[in-house]
């Protein structure tokens with residue numbers, strides 16, 4: 387009804403113009419009219435028209451173009467629920483993500499997914515976004531590093547309000563790599579704000595991290611407790627799912643998933659889908675089944691002996707529970723190099739070093755990865771060991 391107030395006014399003086407205005411979304415509230423045009427060009431035209439021909443109109447007219455309002459949602463159409471392989475270790479996460487995409491903000495907000503590298507966490511985030519968009523929800527994906535960079539830029543340009551608005555103006559916020567919040571105080575503050583707003587409006591938040599919220603470093607308790615306030619789910623990769631993933635990826639790359647090829651890939655890769663994909667891609671590029679990576683007991687021993695020698699510790703100590711600082715460092719680095727140079731699986735590495743399950747190797751390798759990212763001296767030391775070891779292993 388209200389819409390007619392503006393249009394009849396235009397109609398009275400210019401029927402042609404009224405016909406054009408009818409194509410736009412017109413909202414009247416109190417003494418204000420909002421007109422949303424499909425393009426910037428139309429917006430310019432409306433502005434000019436109002437200035438020249440509607441000077442006498444008694445209400446304030448605000449004109450926006452839908453183009454101007456369009457924000458990049460960063461959702462990758464490649465990652466969907468349809469092409470996600472489901473098995474015992476990820477089916478709960480899969481089901482919950484599907485529910486969240488269909489009914490955001492209802493049952494599981496915030497949803498916090500965590501798990502090791504390359505297990506499909508990012509894939510599920512995008513899948514939520516893609517599905518939610520088909521249902522008409524506004525979803526947005528961002529990694530913490532991008533969120534942080536964008537915030538710094540907005541602060542510099544005096545556009546922080548616009549930045550906040552963008553992240554609050556969604557039905558589903560999908561945030562990746564939450565572990566990178568460590569020590570970023572301003573980013574933590576802004577995220578806290580966004581978080582509180584979205585929670586107040588009962589919007590959906592999905593967070594992904596390589597570790598449990600309690601294991602996040604340098605993140606204040608008030609954020610950690612928010613992260614823990616909804617549903618926490620760990621995502622893994624069990625043997626059965628891993629084999630299904632290998633079969634699916636082989637088919638995607640045009641290989642037939644024969645048992646011999648599947649076990650060839652299984653033997654030469656670890657529990658990381660990105661690594662599995664990389665291995666199959668290499669097979670495709672080479673046009674043949676490549677030579678297995680040398681990863682027998684002997685090569686693990688070579689790595690251990692080499693690292694122990696450099697640290698001037700007895701190699702046997704690396705396979706014990708010794709808590710000596712030097713031994714612990716050498717052990718963690720040897721585990722890391724078994725992973726990166728030999729491609730050994732976490733289970734294999736843990737087993738060799740006499741640990742109960744794969745999480746010991748996982749934890750050690752994560753620690754080295756993190757230190758390598760932040761400590762240049764440490765990075766150079768690893769590089770030196772890698773170069774030396776490559777010669778020994780070839």
Ligand SMILES: Nc1ncnc2c1ncn2[C@@H]1O[C@H](COP(=O)(O)OP(=O)(O)OP(=O)(O)O)[C@@H](O)[C@H]1O
Pocket residue numbers: 465469470471472476501502503504505506507508509510596631659660663
């Ligand atoms: N269950 C799965 N089914 C199909 N593809 C998968 C599955 N899990 C992972 N992938 C694929 O493996 C690759 C790595 O997955 P993704 O980036 O989602 O891992 P991640 O858990 O987010 O790891 P990171 O912490 O390193 O970012 C992607 O190409 C993804 O599509």
